[in-house]
Amino acid sequence: EAGVTQFPSHSVIEKGQTVTLRCDPISGHDNLYWYRRVMGKEIKFLLHFVKESKQDESGMPNNRFLAERTGGTYSTLKVQPAELEDSGVYFCASSQEAEDYGYTFGSGTRLTVV
Amino acid sequence: AQSVTQPDIHITVSEGASLELRCNYSYGATPYLFWYVQSPGQGLQLLLKYFSGDTLVQGIKGFEAEFKRSQSSFNLRKPSVHWSDAAEYFCALLTDSWGKLQFGAGTQVVVTP
Numbered sequence: 001e002a003g004v005t006q007f008p009s010h011s012v013i014e015k016g017q018t019v020t021l022r023c024d025p026i027s028g029h030d031n032l033y034w035y036r037r038v039m040g041k042e043i044k045f046l047l048h049f050v051k052e053s054k055q056d057e058s059g060m061p062n063n064r065f066l067a068e069r070t071g072g073t074y075s076t077l078k079v080q081p082a083e084l085e086d087s088g089v090y091f092c093a094s095s096q097e098a099e100d101y102g103y104t105f106g107s108g109t110r111l112t113v114v
Numbered sequence: 115a116q117s118v119t120q121p122d123i124h125i126t127v128s129e130g131a132s133l134e135l136r137c138n139y140s141y142g143a144t145p146y147l148f149w150y151v152q153s154p155g156q157g158l159q160l161l162l163k164y165f166s167g168d169t170l171v172q173g174i175k176g177f178e179a180e181f182k183r184s185q186s187s188f189n190l191r192k193p194s195v196h197w198s199d200a201a202e203y204f205c206a207l208l209t210d211s212w213g214k215l216q217f218g219a220g221t222q223v224v225v226t227p
Contacts, residue, residue, distance in 0.1 A: 003157070006171065025129070031212075031213060041219065042219050043217040048212055091158065103215075107156055108157060
């Protein structure tokens with residue numbers, strides 16, 4: 001079974017540019033989560049999709065962040081315009097049933113804004 | 115308020131020695147707790163989880179954790195570490211029924227020969 005795939009693995013962009021991160025969950029997993037770890041701090045929840053719907057987006061930092069999940073398959077997280085404080089590692093996780101709590105995490109995308 | 119605290123940012127341990135990583139939590143109800151490990155270049159891998167029942171939980175890679183409600187702790191242990199255990203370890207708390215996790219700050223483990 002293929003795992004959760006995230007790309008790019010690394011991205012370096014200039015302040016003010018736009019970046020789009022992508023997450024491909026495990027096939028058949030309805031639940032998709034985005035987390036972020038900034039500057040060696042705690043990993044923090046960003047949002048949760050159930051299929052194509054946003055179930056919880058309480059962790060999204062501001063309106064520069066836009067997440068989508070087309071057709072309930074892969075998800076994208078766009079940052080526009082990027083700021084220095086957006087630098088960090090963005091993780092994606094998926095699970096088949098929310099109540100299972102059996103998440104599989106991707107390797108993350110390391111975003112550096114310069 | 116709910117919280118997860120990992121008091122040790124960095125631990126150095128000799129190969130073959132025992133390892134204990136501390137995790138304290140604050141939560142108003144019965145906690146669901148997890149330990150994850152992140153090796154360099156890898157994603158977070160679940161070591162073990164506690165939902166209820168036996169307070170001593172066995173996980174993968176020879177790890178175990180003990181839930182102590184009276185101390186609000188969920189410490190991770192391994193009797194004898196291997197060089198491959200060098201990684202960052204995260205304790206996490208389930209904060210809602212939809213699967214949202216709150217993580218501790220992580221503990222970096224360095225294994226010396």
